[in-house]
Amino acid sequence: MKRINMAVLAGDGVGPEVMRQTLRVLTTVAPDVTHESGLIGGAAWAEHNDHFPKATRELIDRSDAVLFGSVGGPVDQSHLPQWHGCEVNSILALRQYLNLSVNHRPARIFPALRNLSPLKNTRLEGCDEVLILRELSGDIYFGEKRTFESDAGLIAEDVATYTTNQIRHLAHEAFRTAAQRKAQLVSVDKANVLETSRLWRQIFTQVASQYPSVELTHMLVDNCAMQLIINPAQFDVIATGNLFGDILSDAASALPGSLGMMPSASFNADGFGLYEPSGGSAPQLQGKDVANPMAQLLSLALLLRHSLQRNEAASAIEHAIEQTLDAGIRTADICLTGEQAIGTRAFTDEVIARLSPS
Ligand code: NAD
Numbered sequence: 001m002k003r004i005n006m007a008v009l010a011g012d013g014v015g016p017e018v019m020r021q022t023l024r025v026l027t028t029v030a031p032d033v034t035h036e037s038g039l040i041g042g043a044a045w046a047e048h049n050d051h052f053p054k055a056t057r058e059l060i061d062r063s064d065a066v067l068f069g070s071v072g073g074p075v076d077q078s079h080l081p082q083w084h085g086c087e088v089n090s091i092l093a094l095r096q097y098l099n100l101s102v103n104h105r106p107a108r109i110f111p112a113l114r115n116l117s118p119l120k121n122t123r124l125e126g127c128d129e130v131l132i133l134r135e136l137s138g139d140i141y142f143g144e145k146r147t148f149e150s151d152a153g154l155i156a157e158d159v160a161t162y163t164t165n166q167i168r169h170l171a172h173e174a175f176r177t178a179a180q181r182k183a184q185l186v187s188v189d190k191a192n193v194l195e196t197s198r199l200w201r202q203i204f205t206q207v208a209s210q211y212p213s214v215e216l217t218h219m220l221v222d223n224c225a226m227q228l229i230i231n232p233a234q235f236d237v238i239a240t241g242n243l244f245g246d247i248l249s250d251a252a253s254a255l256p257g258s259l260g261m262m263p264s265a266s267f268n269a270d271g272f273g274l275y276e277p278s279g280g281s282a283p284q285l286q287g288k289d290v291a292n293p294m295a296q297l298l299s300l301a302l303l304l305r306h307s308l309q310r311n312e313a314a315s316a317i318e319h320a321i322e323q324t325l326d327a328g329i330r331t332a333d334i335c336l337t338g339e340q341a342i343g344t345r346a347f348t349d350e351v352i353a354r355l356s357p358s
Contacts, residue, residue, distance in 0.1 A: 066098075099137070188239070
């Protein structure tokens with residue numbers, strides 16, 4: 001079977017509509033990138049009675065990267081076989097299938113949308129992007145879990161585990177990433193209380209000696225949550241474990257003002273990448289041409305840059321989006337009172353009009 005650059009898994013809800021628009025952008029900016037679509041989530045269930053069918057795994061096996069949309073159905077239909085366990089059996093299974101161990105979540109504050117942020121403009125002064133690198137393979141999600149009876153009643157237990165290798169892998173990725181940006185890295189842990197965090201801090205300190213150009217700061221997670229709100233401009237790259245990363249990246253995603261603008265990228269130890277919007281399938285928006293395509297478009301830009309080394313094409317997409325926003329063009333989720341919203345397709349038309357082929 002022929003190898004291709006990109007497996008396209010649009011999934012459910014608004015996934016297929018934003019993906020359709022994203023592929024129009026790809027055709028304009030990098031028409032030579034080869035891609036093929038596969039089924040995942042509820043859409044795969046409808047055809048194969050399986051949320052992550054063999055045909056999709058085979059497609060991924062012969063791809064250089066995965067562009068993922070979103071999966072899941074309306075919450076009130078979660079009892080139906082098509083949606084029951086859909087996320088666990090599709091996106092979570094896919095992340096495990098690919099052994100993804102690092103998640104990059106950039107929270108970018110677009111100058112034209114500063115007024116949309118829940119933070120005052122003065123708090124955002126000097127803050128253009130906060131990038132959170134979250135370790136994905138260890139921590140409390142994967143340790144032993146049990147609930148048992150005791151004299152004091154039921155006891156629930158979740159074991160948090162980190163190996164030196166898991167931390168070291170994330171640390172190298174974080175230092176390399178920071179070195180290519182502002183050379184500032186904040187490692188977030190809870191070393192005043194947790195053994196896993198003490199190991200985390202020790203390994204980050206060791207790895208730091210190999211990256212003398214990067215300034216490393218350690219910060220406790222509770223302080224970091226507060227600092228993200230009172231002074232986000234102090235951060236460029238934050239590296240943290242699975243649980244803290246889950247929470248802090250959602251907190252940081254509030255800075256730009258809408259989930260519909262938030263892309264993400266996840267990598268395994270071999271550098272294979274999966275790129276997806278940070279949000280879900282937004283079923284209530286499905287079929288209405290109102291979803292913001294930016295998260296999917298920016299995920300494509302990350303894929304082009306990191307997996308296909310097409311930096312020019314990636315920058316062209318990011319630049320065209322910024323120009324579109326600067327021109328006051330908005331989808332409904334990023335409209336302030338009195339502003340006029342346009343649809344998913346029309347917004348993409350405006351982005352395409354501002355693109356030049358690479
Ligand atoms: P959601 O992320 O779909 O929606 C949360 C909010 O963000 C909603 O108000 C929604 O309208 C808005 N939003 C999300 N994407 C948007 C876009 N592109 N444009 C404009 N607004 C957007 O989360 P939810 O409502 O909790 O979950 C809906 C479904 O998505 C569920 O079935 C859930 O299981 C699934 N889900 C999937 C993923 C994934 O595929 N990785 C992640 C989270 C949730």
